[in-house]
Every structure is written in C-alpha cells, then in structure tokens.
Amino acid sequence: MQELKIIKSTTLKDKPEQVGDFGTIFTDHMFVLDYEEGKGWHNPVIEPYQPMLVDPASAILHYGQGIFEGMKAYKTNDGLVQLFRPRDNFLRLNRSAERLCIPQIDVDFVLECLNKLIELESEWIPTKEGTSLYIRPYIVATESFLGVRPSHKYKLFIILSPVGAYYPEGLKPVKILVEDKFVRAVAGGLGEAKTMANYAASLLAAQEAKSKGFSQVLWLDGVNLKYVEEVGTMNIFFKINGEIITPALNGSILPGITRDSVIKVLKSWGLTVNERKISIDEVVEAFDNELLEEAFGTGTAAVISPVGILQYKDKKMELKDFESDSIAHKLYDFITKLQYGKENDTFDWIKSLS
C-alpha cells in the first residue's frame, strides 16, 4: 500500500455549540481509498470533506453494491480519545464485503488511517455527557457500467459527524411494533451483512409504524413470520422468568457488536445468555403469565434501549416501568462508563488514540 497522503483543508468550519440532528453535520476532513481491478486498493488520502463527481451510470446508483459500518469516538474527562472495538467493525465490514462481492480491505492499514483522521479532527469530538463523534466507514461500487455483475471499481470513505446524547435525560423506554406483514431479510439473503439493501427494505415498515406512534419495528423471520429477529436498527434481548434470551445468529440477523458486548458483559457478571430461537408467541405467553421481565434493544446509537411497549397485532404489552436495577440499566451504565473511560476495561475493547 502507498503511504497515506494528508491534504489539509485551508478553511475550517465552525464547530457547532450544540450538536443538532444525528448525521447532518460533518467534520472538515474525510478518508478516501480507491480500488481498481488489477491495481487493488490504492491512493489512501485524508482530504477536505467535499462532494465527489459521480457518473450517472455509476454502479452505486443502480445496483446497491455498497456496505457500511457505524461506530463512535468518545472523549474522556481527561481529554483522552477512545474508540470502542473498532477492529471488530472493520472485520465485520470485510464479512459484509464478501457477501456483496466487494474486495477485502487491509483492516490494520485502514484502522491506522482512521486513527490519523480522528487525531486530525479530535477537536470535533464533543465533550458533553453522552455526546460522541460518529464514524461512518463505507464502501461503494463506482464503475460506470449498467451490466449486472460486481463492479471493477470501488471507493472506501470514512466520514465523521459529531452527535448528541441519545438519552439527554436518562434512559427512556421505546414503543415497538411487531411487524407482521413486511420482511427485512431471510436466510440465504443479505440479512447478516451491513448493506444498503436491508435498510431500503426497512423504510416502508418503519414509516407505517411511526405513523401509528411507534419508534421502531420488531422484525420476525421471513419464512414463518413467527420467530423474533431484530429491532429496526438494533438487536433484541428478553428476560423471561430469569432467563436472558437473544435470537441466535441465523444468517438473517445482523451480528451486532453491542449485542456481542452485552453477551460478554453479562457472562462476566455470572449471568447466562441463551442465544436461541424465540417465537413471538413465547414472548406473548410470557407477558400473559407475568414472566416477561424485560425487553431491550442493543446498538451503537443508543447502546441500550429498554422497550416500554411492545405491540403484536391487537395485543399491547406494556412492560413494567423501567427501573434502575434492571439489567438494561446496569448494562447501559457499565458499557457507557467503559466507552467514556470511567470503568476499568478488562475486555480489551477500548482503543485509546496515542
């Protein structure tokens, strides 16, 4: 690989006093890496954040051959910059790449470039409680060609966006609608890859749920519309009669990094998590028998989202008021403390920028 080139912006933007809506403000620089068949990945560069020229026949405008990741950089009270399991995000990017016929990246090299980018932009990392710098690495097909086959050209970008606290006033339970008509993914499809198609597939269901007052949908499996898969942009956990359950990774569920962290943290606390099939009927039955103790989502954006209301068809399940001794609350506390350097990291998950 060539050496990373850094082209600094001659004018810097004003950093916002208050971080507004998620994903609308971007920092001064971005990282770009090119791929061309025969040449491999080449031309790594940190350059001013700017629009790019895209040909109207570019593959990415037609066939959805694109993948992405989402992660965050946190600033500790001591002013240290910390990343949470960044290597795992790039390893997953490579797994998504395989499914989408996109060439593999050199994870160590790209991680190095990311570190340099964040170093350069470290003043963009907000410092208020719960805020962070969202990191969006993505790869898109860029060959100008209308035939349907894997592109011969790609671009990898990393862009950065300061984001506010997901829960500025403390954890807030969400209202979730169990989706019984639309399907996100099915085994043999793209469900376990972090690729555009899954998000495109979710839009209409999410829009209909929002119009009914719900914040996200809970997806069921595409074969029987029976087994729980995941929530909108999160994985899902239940606590039923003392048993902690999350749907097993079956090929159509996104293997969330927060999901994996939650399982490992719970195990370190001596608790068992059963990764298994769980039907929506089992959830309803548990609720009816007053055994559904908790339900919560896990994801990069919110870390933990306790479920306050879960509605399946006409059945509205109100979960007990979210209490601070719940597993969801303890997990949220523990993982966010790790991320902000307030908890000793025995998992080797935190990567501090030198």
Added chain:
Amino acid sequence: MQELKIIKSTTLKDKPEQVGDFGTIFTDHMFVLDYEEGKGWHNPVIEPYQPMLVDPASAILHYGQGIFEGMKAYKTNDGLVQLFRPRDNFLRLNRSAERLCIPQIDVDFVLECLNKLIELESEWIPTKEGTSLYIRPYIVATESFLGVRPSHKYKLFIILSPVGAYYPEGLKPVKILVEDKFVRAVAGGLGEAKTMANYAASLLAAQEAKSKGFSQVLWLDGVNLKYVEEVGTMNIFFKINGEIITPALNGSILPGITRDSVIKVLKSWGLTVNERKISIDEVVEAFDNELLEEAFGTGTAAVISPVGILQYKDKKMELKDFESDSIAHKLYDFITKLQYGKENDTFDWIKSLS
C-alpha cells in the same frame, strides 16, 4: 410542473461504428428531474450527459433507496423510432416507488420528456439488425443525512445507451443453474419492486454460477427453496406436456413487462398460460418423464432466452435442441417484429415518436 428546459451540449461525442459491451457508452444528453419535500418534483431539464456532485453523506451511498427501469427504443427500416410499452415501465416505476417510500412521478409528463430526449438523440439509435437504444430511467435518494428514514430529496434521471444485438447470430440457448443456497427475495420483502437491493442480493450467486460455467441462476422461493421464482434478470416459462406455465406473481417476483407481453401474445394465439406455483421437483419429474418440452426466460435485454441446460444440484437437464417451431422461437420472432415495426401491432404496445 415547470416547462421542460433543454440545454444542448456544445460538443457532441463521436457515435461508435460498432456498439460494444452493454451499458458502457452513453449519448450526449440526459433528462433530470428534482424532488424536494414541500416543493414536489421540479426543474425538468434535458442537459449534457455529465457527472453530478454527490455529498459523501448522500442517502444513496448508504441506504439503497433507489429504483430503476429498463426499456428500449428501436429504429424501423423506414427510420421511424418506436418504443415498446413505455407507459408500463413508468407505471411500474411508480409501483416500485411506493414500496421504497419514494414520491410518485407524473407518468404522462415524464413520458413526454422521454420522447423529447429520444427525439434529440435519435441519431444515436443504431440501425443494424437487433440493435437498439437502451433507456435507463432511475430515481435515487439525494438528501445528505445519515439517519435511517425516507429521504426528503430525490433525483430522477433518464440516460440512454446504444446497445448491440443480444443474439447477433440468432437465438442461443443458455445454461442455467438452479440456486439452492442463496435467496433473492421473499414475500413481504422487496422482490416485486425494481430496486437496487434485489440486484445486490443476486451478485454472489451469479458469480458462483458463472465460475461453474452457467450464464445465470434460477431462483427458488425464499421460504422453502422449492418453488421456481425467476431467472437472474428474467422471468421464466416452462412448457410441460403441452401446458405453458409461469410462476404466478406472488409478491417476490418481478412483474416483467416482457413476461406480461408473452402471456398476452400466447393468449392471442389461442394458447393458455397457467400462472401458478411450480416446484423445481415438478420440473425435474417432467424432465425425467420426457415431458419438459421447453423452458425460456423473458426480459427486456434478450426478449426471449431459451434454456439449453438447467442444472439442479447434481441433476443436469439438457433440453432438446432449440428448434424454430418452438414457442420460444415463435415468440421471439413475433415480439421483435413488433418492436422493429415489421408486424402489425394489434396490442397497442408500440408508441411511435412523432
């Protein structure tokens, strides 16, 4: 809607003597239409074909909210320009739009703009036997925003590309592999929309099939991997013991316009087409009993593609040599004659440019 603005290119490209690979050469101009929430579709313009500026946070680079169509303009021996069922393509574009939360277009207005674009570019329509001008209308989400929800901004493009004859030496049977691992789509998903996700989902299966010497895959349903759905970029028909069968539109199959034309032409010939479920086991059994008389794909690119070899797991089914009195051959002949103005159009499918 504002009036269509036409900005002519000051320099025109050389038109190729020979049309090369599909979808690599584009004409001098394109049509562009903008959408913004609150303003609706606006700013219709025919302008020089050129790259556009895309923000790195643009929705289309992340969440696959994009749809497209494919159709062709043909030149008759008399120099007339003909389109084949263009209105049906734009009606389907609107159905795809609905599924992808993209705002509806005014079909009549966009058709008018398409006609003006083709008029302007009519010298680009190749005239050799079997050649045509491929028309690619598409809509992409263009808002710069990383949140997952329908975009508030879109662009519709129509780009044009001269294409060679699909069968320069006459109809040629194709080798098809029945896909028994990967899935293209499932009911409740995006399968019946012409959207990027379905093409992204097809890449790996097609690549593996090609490496084994097949030209496309035959998809089975995503629930049971049992019922026939469609072929790569075509719909599929079988003739078994005299019965003509094509999979019924079940929500996960693309409602092909050539598929629909074939059904209507066959009916006009007094033949029955049964749109029904057909399992791959039924196809294999018919083959074993020497009752599988024909199999062919239908689509805009090739019109009709007779299947020469169909392989399911270890079972290699060689279909009888393609003969000129087969249904596939008759259909190909009839529909291409309609398209090139050599057959009287009793269906009202041909739209001649004034």
